[in-house]
Amino acid sequence: MINKLIFLFLLFSIVEASANVKEKIIQNLKSTNNLTFNFEQNVNGKTENGHCALSYPQKIFCKYNLKNNKILVSNGKSIVIKTNSSYYLYPLERTPLNLILNKKFLINKIENLNERILDNKFVNFKFFEEDFEVNIFFDYNTLDLIGWQTTDIYQNLSITFLNSVEKNQKLNSDLFDLPQQN
Known part of the structure; x- marks a missing residue:
């Protein structure tokens, strides 16, 4: 009987801790207006890196560390x-970025998904929406967004890792103006 009580206590503790992490991630997202970060992106085996500023809702500016001066806006x-x-x-x-850059959509999805905790380092949420498969990753300790993996309608796999993440920085709104075609 004692063993069963200990087992139930441990089970409820794990479920509560898991729900607590999920709720903390939601609260962290709610308090996040923007992020700046360095990134490394792998699209079908080709790796690129650079720096981004992301502003909710649905704005992003990324400058790649490439000789061709690639930007994504x-x-x-x-x-x-x-x-x-x-x-x-x-x-x-x-694009799958439409989902990733939509904070309200992400919060709603996370509220209705079960999380996976990976090595007590990462928290992962996986969902399918429209023609996209999306995996979102958060740091287990800081609760910050640290990456995503998407598969689009053409089965292109894109993996993006974030580092040096900073929240709620002062950003110039002109940064998100679409560049003109040459």
Whole structure:
């Protein structure tokens, strides 16, 4: 009987701790207006890195550390990927970033998902929405967003790791203006 009581106590403690982490991540997201971070991105085996500023709702500016001066910018409605020699304009809603950059959507999803705790270092939430598979990762200790993995309708796998994450920095709103085509 004692063994059963100890088992039940441990089980309830684990469930409570797990729910506590999830609720803390939601609270952290609610208090986050923007993030700045360095990133490393792997798209179908090709690795790139750089620095981003993300502002909720649905704005992001990323400058890649590449010779072609690649930038990625979303103004909340459209997304532009620009280099010295190319310019691509997409509706944001047709990309997985539309989901990742939508804080209210993420909070709603997280509230209704079970989290996976990986090595007591990362907390992962996985969901499918529209034609996208999305994995979101948070740091177990800081509760900050530290990455995502997406698979799009063409089965392209994109993995993005964030580091040196800073929250609620003063950002210039002009940063999210779409660049003009050359």
